[in-house]
Amino acid sequence: MSLVVGITGGIGSGKSAVTRKFEDRGITVVDADIAARVVVEPGRPALAAIANHFGADILLADGSLDRAALRQRVFSNDAERSWLEQLTHPLIGQEIVDQLEAVTSPYAIFASPLLLETSQRELVELVAVVDVPEDVQLERTMARDDNDEGQVKRIMAAQMKRAERLEMADIVIDNSGSLERLESVVEALHVQFLARAELGT
Ligand code: ADP
Numbered sequence: 001m002s003l004v005v006g007i008t009g010g011i012g013s014g015k016s017a018v019t020r021k022f023e024d025r026g027i028t029v030v031d032a033d034i035a036a037r038v039v040v041e042p043g044r045p046a047l048a049a050i051a052n053h054f055g056a057d058i059l060l061a062d063g064s065l066d067r068a069a070l071r072q073r074v075f076s077n078d079a080e081r082s083w084l085e086q087l088t089h090p091l092i093g094q095e096i097v098d099q100l101e102a103v104t105s106p107y108a109i110f111a112s113p114l115l116l117e118t119s120q121r122e123l124v125e126l127v128a129v130v131d132v133p134e135d136v137q138l139e140r141t142m143a144r145d146d147n148d149e150g151q152v153k154r155i156m157a158a159q160m161k162r163a164e165r166l167e168m169a170d171i172v173i174d175n176s177g178s179l180e181r182l183e184s185v186v187e188a189l190h191v192q193f194l195a196r197a198e199l200g201t
Helices: 015-024 033-038 047-054 069-077 078-101 118-121 134-145 149-158 162-167 179-199
Strands: 004-010 030-033 108-111 125-129 169-173
Touching: 004 118, 004 169, 015 030, 015 108, 015 125, 015 179, 030 033, 030 078, 033 078, 047 069, 047 078, 069 078, 078 108, 078 118, 125 162, 134 149, 169 179
Parallel strands: 004 108, 004 125, 030 108, 125 169
Antiparallel strands: none
16 A cells, blocks of 8 residues: 555544545545454454453453453553553554555555554554544534543543644644535545555655
8 A cells, every 4th residue: 555644633533524534435444443343353363362361251242352341450450451452552553554455445544543642653654633622622522422521521631632643743634614614625635645646655
């Protein structure tokens, strides 16, 4: 894949709204959150290792991972969390690389909430940050997740600061307007990415 564009942004900034619009245009979107789920699917070696380490009660009756139970086990245990991350992070990285290599659309989108916090940054030629003011971010996330203000504010506080994220952006996708406005922003970027992919730069 010659051109991979990374899409990131804080919770509720509109990453999914943006990636959906690229998908509508036939562009394949590789999603880091999906890759993280794929590597622990039944039949994958990571799931067997997790069941071996934490015990079979970390699995649900159908043999899939009990995510809530796993979260509970690593929540306040740094050693267990670190064990889990050392197992899964390289596998997630490989899964993302494999999925990007299989892309046949003219360019690829790689969506990740942790693009700028991790070595995932190295997988992309361009970083596009979806950006909205914090009050809009709070309002849209609360409406989507039915979470209270305190919960959303805690998540926002744990994420990279808006200014820091913007500083690392090659492209800023302003999503403070309507979804129609976003549509035309994505269309313009799509045309630009197609041209760039064709030039092979
Ligand atoms: P993220 O994936 O970054 O967490 P989403 O794409 O899920 O964010 O957007 C958060 C919420 O805001 C969703 O409910 C989405 O439908 C809504 N939303 C996104 N962009 C807009 C917009 N431009 N106008 C109104 N609502 C929006």
